Amino acid sequence: MKNININVKTLFLSLLLSGFFLVGCEQYLDQDPQDSVTEAVYFKTAEQFENASNYFYTRLSYEDIEEASDLSGNYTTPDYGQGLIAPVDSDDIWKKNYSYLRAPNQLIEKAVDFPGDPLDISAPVGTAYFFRAWHHFTLLQRFGGVPIVTRALDVSFEELYAPRNSRYEVIFQILSDLDVAIAKLPTANNVEQGKISTEAAKAFKARVLLYEGTWDKYVGEATDGDGINSGAGSAKPAGYPNTTAMLTEAKQLALEIINSGAYELWDQRSALGEDHLFYLFNLEEGSNPIGLTKADNKEFIIQAVYDFSFRNLNKNTSHAKPVTPSRELMDTYLCIDGLPVQHSPLFQGYDNMTDEFQNRDFRLKSFVKEPLKEYWGRGNSIDGGGAQYDKTFATSGVNFDYRYVPELSTISVGRNIGYQGRKFVSEQKNREGNSASPNWPLLRYAEVLLIYAEATVELGNGAISDADLDISINKIRERSGVAPLTNALIAPFTDLNMLGEVRRERSIELFGENVRFDDLMRWGIAEDELNRTVSLTYIAGTEYETADNPKNPSSKIYNPNGFPLGLTTSEISVSTYSGIATTKPGALILDIGANRNWTKARYLSGIPIDEMKLNPELLQNPGW
Incomplete structure (x- = not known):
């Protein structure tokens, strides 16, 4: 596989060049006059098609992380997690993705008139079909059926005033576009790392098929409306695949990617130890003690490519520390024998601060800070400053207690109550504020393995x-230091089953990567999972109840007055899957179930009110 870092300047300069030529396209979408350079001069050479397709990659970017889900210990944006969502006038997902569709549609149209050999522009055209599918799928996940746009729109085009297509029609278009992309794109071995290959298109198609196959199985048409009074209706194209066909193809595509050898799981256990996965999500120069770079990451299949100099992430993911676990997530992590906490003889309990971190999944070690363990801060001075890998904490030269x-002092801080998350948190010394720029994962090889397993267990009736x-x-579990999942392992336990265990792995592996809410909805259990009480660290009967703060001995770690909801007083179930440990009395409450009001209607967002005013043919989703 080629290395994007070798050609990073070339790539980003080409993005800038493409952006210059296509700026007229973006203005056109806003119904401003079109730059004559774009139509009259551009799209004459294969190089121009390549530059135009490079511009599409600027649409791949950092995505908001799922704060306030059932697995999250953050409380700064609770409304969505609580299902308390009101109709909005404008929605950036709608606005941006429809504007983004014009550029790939334009390239597809211009390819018809290309004067050279069509094979010379096969990759750019395949890339355009991929991105057209990508943007339609983003819209479908948020709104359900939406108007399909397969032309570079003029203000007079009928699509601007068209009714919504059904979700079936949108999915059918997406799958058709991805078939074209798969046929036209080069293999992963023949593209720069970070660009879309035929394997990447297959991986994305597998995601779409699993998503819609399980939606069809568990949700059906409960959210679609009749298309006459509300919603997008349920018109189904001829030849539309049924649930079994979608799951079968998802499994087959995942297997093809597995067998291709194009990607591999990140596994640096031997060099970086049990928290090696932490560094996968923070790869930049100087980001780890053994000098690994983005070139060493063969796991990200689709990613937003960032660069400190040419395309800075400009997001302070370290400050936010958004990937912070709830009590449910802490108990979802397995012990190293492959068993959950309620069944493993290796589990140490909760009495002492560090007990529940012992003998656990390396993902817990990598992504959650362990009490009293020392961690580097970031930049020159935040939390003691960034990592000095040639020194120990004691010899850092910084007068700071890194423990x-x-x-546990107050709920008012909003973030990182209980245990603090580490995923996506930089420890680089030369990255201040918003300047850390690791690549952002949008689909990685671990998800392909999870797609294969989930499709298989769905097809196998559990x-x-x-x-x-x-x-x-089991490849994922191996690099996480967890024993293999086998039928014999879970057979003695009546509360465990294979579908639940496969979903457990997905919950753990992809936490914080913007999939949790979508997963709960396509499984048809969002209202059951999200309407439960969310709790955090165990307090009652543990060391936390009375312990002095070792960094400030004049105060206690836990302040009961800072948490008006108090502690759990009875045993509560946290999941529809009985294999996730119940929460016992004495856990700190973050949010109570009575505050949460998820319904099937919230599986789709409301159509933005401003869009409905512009186009009266757009009908609102049911329940909005």
């Missing part, structure tokens, strides 16, 4: 063979 003490587990989920 981590959980935030059954999956050990052989299928070994080529999928």
Whole structure:
């Protein structure tokens, strides 16, 4: 596989060049006069098509992380997690993705008149079909059926005033576009790392098929409306695949990617130890003690490519520390014997601060700070400053106590209450504020393995063979220091089943990567999962109840007056899956179930009111 870091300046300069020529397109979408350079001069050479397709990659970007879900310990944006969502006048997902569609549609149209060999522009055209599918799928996940746009729109085009297509019609268009992309794109071995290949298009198609196959199975048409009074209706194109066909193809595509050898799981256990996964999501120069760079990451299949000099992320993910676990997530992590906390003899309990971190999944070690363990801060001075890998904490030269003490003083801080998350948190010394620029994962190889396992167990009516587990989920568990999942392992426990365990792995592996709400909805359980009480660290009967703060001995770690909701007083179920441990009395409450009001109607967002005013043919989703 080629290395994008070798050609990073060339790539980003080409993006800038493409952006210059296509700026007229963006203005055109806003119904401003079109730059004559774009139509009259551009799209004459293969190089121009390539530059135009490079511009599409600027649409891949950092995505908001799922704060306030059932697995999250953050409380700064609770409304969505609570289902308390009101109709909005304008929605950036709608606005941006429809504007983004014009550029790939324009390239597809211009390819018809290309004077050279069509093979010379096969990759750019395939890229355009991929991005057209990508943007339609983003719209579908948020709104359900939406108007399909397959032309570079003029203000007079009928699509601007068209009714919504059904979700079936949108999915059919997406799948058709991805078939073209797969046929036209080069293989991963023949593209720069970070660009879309035929394997990347297959991986995305597998995601779409799993998403819609399970939506069809568990949600059906409960959210669609009749298309006459509300919603997008349920018109279905001829030849539309049924649930079994979608799941079967998802599994097959995942297997093709597995067998291709184009990607591999990140595994640096031997060099970086049990928190090696932390560095996967923070790769930049100087971001780890053994000098690994983005070139060493063969796991990200689709990613937003950032660069400190040419395309800075400009997001302070370190300050936000958004990927912080709830009590449910902490108990979802397995012990190293492959068993959940309620069944593993290796689980140490909760009495002492560090007990529940012992003998656990390396993902817990990598992504959650362990009490009293020392961690580098970031930049020159935040939390003691960034990593000095040639020194120890004691010899850093900084007068700072690097030990981590959980935030248990008040709910008013909003973030990182209980245990603090580390995923996407930089520890670089030369990155201040918003300047850290690791690549952002949008689809990675671990998800392909999870797609294979989930499609298999769905097709098997809850059954999956050990052989299928070994080529999928058990690869992920191995690099996480967890024993393999087998049928014999869970057989003695009546509360465990294969579908639940496959979903457990997905919950753990992809937490914080913007999939949790979509997963709960396509499984048809969002209202059951999200309307439960969310709690955090165990307090009652543990060391936290009375412990002095070791970094400030004049105060206690836990302040009961800072948490008006108090502690859990009875045993509560946290999931529809009985294999996730119940929460016992004595856990700190972050949000109560009575505050949460998820319904099936919230599986789709409301159509923006301003769009409905512009186009009266757009009908609102049911329940909005």
